[in-house]
Amino acid sequence: xxxxxxxxxxxxxxxxxxxxxxxxxxxxxxxxxxxxxxxxxxxxxxxxxxxxxxxxxxxxxxxxxxxxxxxxxxxxxxxxxxxxxxxxxxxxxxxxxxxxxxxxxxxxxxxxxxxxxxxxxxxx
Numbered sequence: 801x802x803x804x805x806x807x808x809x810x811x812x813x814x815x816x817x818x819x820x821x822x823x824x825x826x827x828x829x830x831x832x833x834x835x836x837x838x839x840x841x842x843x844x845x846x847x848x849x850x851x852x853x854x855x856x857x858x859x860x861x862x863x864x865x866x867x868x869x870x871x872x873x874x875x876x877x878x879x880x881x882x883x884x885x886x887x888x889x890x891x892x893x894x895x896x897x898x899x900x901x902x903x904x905x906x907x908x909x910x911x912x913x914x915x916x917x918x919x920x921x922x923x924x
Contacts, residue, residue, distance in 0.1 A: 806855050812886035814855065819875045826878070827851045828871070833862035850874040857881055 814822065833847035847862035848870040859881065861873040 806885075808886050808888050810855065811882045814852070815879060815882035815886050819872075819879065822852065822875055822878055823871075825853055826875075827853055830867060846870060848874050850878065852878055855882075 827850070829849040829851075830845040831847050831849065832843075832845055844865070844867070846865055846867045847860065848867060849858065849860045850871070851858045857878060859874050859877040861870040861877065863873060864870050
C-alpha cells in the first residue's frame with residue numbers, strides 16, 4: 801500500500817486508535833544505536849525505527865537500552881504526531897489595513913525621508 805497525502809481527519813482517526821492498532825500498521829526496523837551508553841549500546845540492536853505505512857510518518861527511538869521500551873516510545877511518538885497533525889488548519893480571512901495605520905506608516909516614511917535628506921553635505 802503506497803502512502804497518500806493524509807488529511808487531518810485521517811490523523812484524528814489514527815490518534816484515536818489504540819497503540820496495538822497503530823503498531824499493526826507499522827513497519828519496524830531495529831538497529832544498533834550510537835552515542836553514549838557503554839558497551840551495551842554497541843552490541844545490541846536496541847534502537848527502533850517505526851514507519852507508519854498508511855501515513856508515511858517515521859519515528860526513531862534510541863533513548864532506552866531495551867528494545868521493547870524503545871518500541872513503546874516510538875508508538876507514543878507516533879501518537880503525538882497524529883494528535884499534532886489532527887488539528888484542522890485555521891481558516892484565514894483577508895482583513896483590511898485600517899486607514900489610521902496607513903497614515904501612521906506614511907508619516908513615519910516621510911519623517912525618515914526628511915532625516916536622510918538632511919544628512920547631505922553642506923555647501924559653503
